[in-house]
Amino acid sequence: DCNYRCTYCKKTIAKDYKGHSKNDLSEEKAYKGINYYFNKYTAFFRKLSNEKKELLLQIVPPSLSWYGGEPFLNFELIKKSADYFKSLPWNKYSIKVSDLRFTTNTNLSVMNDEILNFLVDNRVNLYASLDGPAEEHDKCRVFKNGGGTFHTAYHNLLKIKKFNETYFREQVSIFGVYTDKHDYDQCVNFTRTIGAL
Numbered sequence: 001d002c003n004y005r006c007t008y009c010k011k012t013i014a015k016d017y018k019g020h021s022k023n024d025l026s027e028e029k030a031y032k033g034i035n036y037y038f039n040k041y042t043a044f045f046r047k048l049s050n051e052k053k054e055l056l057l058q059i060v061p062p063s064l065s066w067y068g069g070e071p072f073l074n075f076e077l078i079k080k081s082a083d084y085f086k087s088l089p090w091n092k093y094s095i096k097v098s099d100l101r102f103t104t105n106t107n108l109s110v111m112n113d114e115i116l117n118f119l120v121d122n123r124v125n126l127y128a129s130l131d132g133p134a135e136e137h138d139k140c141r142v143f144k145n146g147g148g149t150f151h152t153a154y155h156n157l158l159k160i161k162k163f164n165e166t167y168f169r170e171q172v173s174i175f176g177v178y179t180d181k182h183d184y185d186q187c188v189n190f191t192r193t194i195g196a197l
Helices: 027-045 050-059 069-085 113-120 150-163 164-171 184-192
Strands: 063-066 099-107 125-129 171-173
Touching: 027 069, 050 099, 063 069, 069 099, 069 113, 113 150, 113 164, 125 150, 150 171, 164 171
Parallel strands: 063 099, 099 125, 125 171
Antiparallel strands: none
């Protein structure tokens, strides 16, 4: 699901393709996908020498990612799937829970203390969508009513920074999408002042 109507999104501009609709991943399908991944990863992992196992855990550790639309609109499933992912018998393969990695993309429209604690506690690599300062960001990233999303997104980005500056500096990356409508230099210069990756 998504609460934005970005003007370059294929779901927004689609004529003959299914447009935006509330479509959440079910718990059953999430667990099924996680099981499939676990079995594939561990089948490959157990064939490796100990030296290569260590290298794989450094380069491509077991990872679970959430994206959308806006994944935090379905935060209950994010929590459940993270718990399920961590509960699998990784230790049978000498893989520690601390070896597991999590990533998510967000348009920064939803952020509260529960989400902030979850992000920090699980060391989630967060890819935050922000195109630049308000006048640039709001050219394409808009709500359903056409209104700009910058103030909501930027407020929530600063909320993350205030909550845990170390997490913000080490785990948060800004992800911008630029079109021919954007002043690229203005966007990049703004993004560099934020203090994220």
